[in-house]
Amino acid sequence: MLYPEVNASRSVISLDGLWRFCLDDGSNEGTINNDFIKANAELIAVPASYNDQKDDLRYREHYGWAYYERELMIPANLSDCRLVLRFDAVTHACKVFIDGALVKEHKGGFLPFEIDLDGIAGAGERHLIQVAVDNRVSHSTLPVGNEEGTAFFGSDNADVPSVEAAKVWRKKRNLPNFDFFNYAGLNRSVRLCAMPREYIEDITLVPSIEDGEGYVSYSVSTVGEGAVTVDIIDREGCAVASAQGASGRIRIPGCHFWNPWPDDPYLYTAHVSFASDCYDERFGVRTVAVKGHDFLINGKPFFFKGFGKHEDSAIHGRGFDLAYAVKDMSLIHWLGANSFRTSHYPYAEEIYRLADEEGVVIIDETPAVGIGAGDKVDPYKTFDIREHHEDVIRDLVARDKNHPSVVMWSMGNEPDTEHFPESARDYWGSLYEFTHSLDPQDRPVTFVCCQNNYEKDLATREMDVVCINRYYGWYNLSGDMDAACHALNIELDFWQEVGKPLIMTEYGADTLPGFHLTTPEMFSEEFQVMYYDRINKEFDKRDFVIGEHPWNFADFNTIQGVYRADGNRKGLLTRDRRPKLAAHYFRERWNKIANFGYKR
Ligand code: GCB
Numbered sequence: 001m002l003y004p005e006v007n008a009s010r011s012v013i014s015l016d017g018l019w020r021f022c023l024d025d026g027s028n029e030g031t032i033n034n035d036f037i038k039a040n041a042e043l044i045a046v047p048a049s050y051n052d053q054k055d056d057l058r059y060r061e062h063y064g065w066a067y068y069e070r071e072l073m074i075p076a077n078l079s080d081c082r083l084v085l086r087f088d089a090v091t092h093a094c095k096v097f098i099d100g101a102l103v104k105e106h107k108g109g110f111l112p113f114e115i116d117l118d119g120i121a122g123a124g125e126r127h128l129i130q131v132a133v134d135n136r137v138s139h140s141t142l143p144v145g146n147e148e149g150t151a152f153f154g155s156d157n158a159d160v161p162s163v164e165a166a167k168v169w170r171k172k173r174n175l176p177n178f179d180f181f182n183y184a185g186l187n188r189s190v191r192l193c194a195m196p197r198e199y200i201e202d203i204t205l206v207p208s209i210e211d212g213e214g215y216v217s218y219s220v221s222t223v224g225e226g227a228v229t230v231d232i233i234d235r236e237g238c239a240v241a242s243a244q245g246a247s248g249r250i251r252i253p254g255c256h257f258w259n260p261w262p263d264d265p266y267l268y269t270a271h272v273s274f275a276s277d278c279y280d281e282r283f284g285v286r287t288v289a290v291k292g293h294d295f296l297i298n299g300k301p302f303f304f305k306g307f308g309k310h311e312d313s314a315i316h317g318r319g320f321d322l323a324y325a326v327k328d329m330s331l332i333h334w335l336g337a338n339s340f341r342t343s344h345y346p347y348a349e350e351i352y353r354l355a356d357e358e359g360v361v362i363i364d365e366t367p368a369v370g371i372g373a374g375d376k377v378d379p380y381k382t383f384d385i386r387e388h389h390e391d392v393i394r395d396l397v398a399r400d401k402n403h404p405s406v407v408m409w410s411m412g413n414e415p416d417t418e419h420f421p422e423s424a425r426d427y428w429g430s431l432y433e434f435t436h437s438l439d440p441q442d443r444p445v446t447f448v449c450c451q452n453n454y455e456k457d458l459a460t461r462e463m464d465v466v467c468i469n470r471y472y473g474w475y476n477l478s479g480d481m482d483a484a485c486h487a488l489n490i491e492l493d494f495w496q497e498v499g500k501p502l503i504m505t506e507y508g509a510d511t512l513p514g515f516h517l518t519t520p521e522m523f524s525e526e527f528q529v530m531y532y533d534r535i536n537k538e539f540d541k542r543d544f545v546i547g548e549h550p551w552n553f554a555d556f557n558t559i560q561g562v563y564r565a566d567g568n569r570k571g572l573l574t575r576d577r578r579p580k581l582a583a584h585y586f587r588e589r590w591n592k593i594a595n596f597g598y599k600r
Contacts, residue, residue: 001112001399002202002279003349004086004193009277011081015072015129015190018043021050023058024065026172030132032097037067037130044068046190049091049183049317062135063172068186069130074117076124081194083117088188088348090133091318092141097130107388108142109187110345110367111395135184137174140384142392142412143344144370145182146175152370153179153561177370178344178413179568180310181557183317188348198224198275205270205402206440207258207285209298214255214285218270219247226275233269233280240268257298258284258359258404260338260595265359265404282356284404290444290464293501293544294600297361297407303598304361304503304547305336305590307572308343311351312556314575320348327577328553329358335572335583336590341448341505341549344369344413346396355405362405363467363505365448366392368412372419379416380423390434397438408443409435414450414469417457425458432463448505451476454494461498468495469506469551473531479522481534488538496544503547507535508570513580523569525581532582536589543599550586 004012022040024030044053046068051060074083087096091109095102098121106113121127137145154175174182199222206217220228232241232252241250256266270281286298294301309328311318325348332340338361342351345367355362368389371379379385393411400406411431417424428447435445444464449457451470460466470491473484495502511528520526532550539545555571558564567575572583579587 001114001395002200002281003353004191005279007278007280010193010195010279011078012194013075013192015070015192016046019046019068019070019186020044021066021068023062024067026064028065030065030095030134032067032100032130032132037069041069045319046186047088047188048185048315048319049187050185051181051183052315052317061171061173062184063174064134064136066133066135066185067130068133069128072121072127072129072192074121074123074125074127074192078194079123080197081123082197082199083121083123084193084195085115085117085129086112086191086193087131087186088112088190088320090131091135091184091187092137093134095132097132099127108367108392108395109184111392111399112188112349131186133185135174135182137176137182139373139379139382140388142367142369142385142388144177144383144385146177146373149175151175151559151561152177153559153563176559177372179558180312180344181317181559181567183312183319183557185319187318188320196275196277198222198226199277200272200274200279202398203270203272203279203281203402204440205281205283207283207287207404209257209285209287214252214257215249216252216268216270216283216285217247217249218243220272220274222246222274224275229273231271231273233271235266235268252285255285258286259298260302260361261333261359263359263595265357267356267404281402282353283402284356286404288407288441288443290501293499293546295407295444295465295501295546297596300596301598301600302361302546302596303593304339304549305593306332306339306341306361306547307337307549307553308341308506308551309553310343310556311347312554312575317557320350322350325351325354329354329360331553331573331577332360333358335587336593337586338595339363339547339549340553341365341410343506343552346399349399352400352403352405356403360405361407362403363408363410363446364396364400364406365410366396366412368392369414371412372414372416375419378420378423380420380427386427389431393431393435394438397435401440406443408465409439409445410467411435411445411447413448415447417449417459418452421456421458425462428459429462454491461500463500465546466495466498466500466502467505468502470504471507473535474509474522479527481531485534485538488535492538492542492545496542500544501546502544503549504539504545505547505549506551508551510569511571511580511582512569513574513578528580528582529585532585540599550582
């Protein structure tokens with residue numbers, strides 16, 4: 001899906017700003033009740049999660065439907081255009097109504113969808129947009145919520161008669177099977193996009209490098225009659241190559257390749273023309289491949305220095321904030337990092353566009369987090385998620401396929417691979433084939449494995465890169481780094497035999513900023529530094545460990561619970577992006593590690 005672009009043939013009207021909003025009280029269940037909305041509506045900001053915008057526990061704890069509405073006056077001068085209403089992300093499911101009529105239902109809270117307004121809403125008229133949003137997570141959503149039982153780190157499952165008896169008094173609530181706050185609402189921008197009625201529908205670009213020469217294969221899908229022209233424009237704005245026709249292969253003379261920062265992330269523009277429409281797609285010429293123990297970018301062995309992140313900030317919740325996106329890129333450079341994983345869902349499109357420009361490498365993750373329900377229930381046989389998971393992968397690849405920053409797909413985070421190993425292998429193995437078949441650039445594919453009995457796990461070893469989250473010294477062998485390093489090495493011996501490259505996609509320790517000790521113990525800043533230093537020294541002895549992604553870039557909000565005081569505190573930075581000691585530690589370490597050839 002193309003990103004909304006303003007150019008000679010297209011215009012975009014932002015519908016961000018104040019919308020009227022109200023929480024359902026359980027009586028309307030996603031249907032539009034105008035009297036109810038009128039009686040209860042308050043103003044709320046879009047884009048942003050609704051949960052932390054009001055000082056009211058009902059917003060924070062809401063379970064179920066909520067309603068947004070605003071008027072849309074479509075300018076009369078757009079009457080000759082194709083008009084599209086675009087939602088960048090509505091979390092998690094929604095129904096869109098225009099002038100009272102249901103025009104779209106969408107499931108999945110982290111990817112864009114569009115509504116063609118032809119026959120629905122015309123130019124020169126005033127219309128009412130209403131969006132019913134459902135924040136419930138369950139065994140049929142991604143991310144997964146527990147249908148019954150406990151939330152992540154909850155404490156309701158005590159075998160205590162009075163606790164059991166009191167459960168009937170529990171409010172209906174979301175029970176996430178994941179460790180981030182279930183922020184919801186119109187988390188990203190809403191826009192009205194106008195383009196010619198005969199238009200460019202999609203552009204696919206596949207760069208390649210052969211004998212030092214750069215090429216880009218392209219295909220353009222269009223609606224209407226006309227011829228396609230593609231001009232390749234360099235950074236100086238000069239056309240350096242061109243082609244005619246809906247698909248083809250273009251040699252780029254004197255091609256500059258896209259390389260991760262601090263090398264040059266050189267970008268070209270593919271200027272596509274068709275009938276009276278045009279579109280500028282930025283792209284980089286780079287290759288990605290896995291060979292033996294190496295992850296090759298442009299044929300050179302790359303070392304991943306970075307983190308798992310979250311889209312999370314005060315007040316906005318998971319709402320997109322461009323200033324945070326820019327600040328985070330700046331901090332990534334400051335830390336000497338070169339990559340991050342979009343844990344645990346696809347991020348806003350602007351972040352990938354920024355990463356392309358700034359040369360930051362991305363492992364792009366779906367929202368499939370928390371597929372598992374203990375040792376009694378096979379989630380792969382009982383959860384109703386397969387079709388939705390495929391839809392999400394299809395939409396993710398369609399959205400992000402042209403980004404040079406995206407070098408690998410992560411199909412999900414921490415599913416059960418231990419209790420039902422054959423089911424897990426079949427599920428993830430077939431999705432692995434599916435993802436490969438969809439990606440025109442055929443990037444490596446993986447999923448991220450949780451700390452479990454790795455000997456039983458049959459799925460992780462089948463991936464292009466083994467990605468594991470391990471908390472030796474924190475959740476296991478807590479505070480004892482000698483024992484933790486010993487255990488880590490036993491496991492690393494196992495993975496070394498498997499023969500694939502390995503990225504430690506999570507490891508970390510909750511740390512309270514300002515809590516200092518002369519004797520490093522858990523939660524202190526000194527412990528966090530010692531923890532990372534000890535574990536990194538073990539990674540440094542292993543050539544097949546091709547990446548270290550501490551958990552997490554910054555502190556982030558979670559559901560309340562006995563393990564979480566003001567959220568998850570494993571950030572190298574605080575939630576407002578101030579460095580803990582460990583950030584200085586990594587800054588020193590990573591600035592000495594080159595992007596390419598480390599350990600080689
Ligand atoms: C994990 C999860 C991540 C959690 C983290 C933690 O393994 O992937 O979502 O936040 O552990 O801190 O417990």
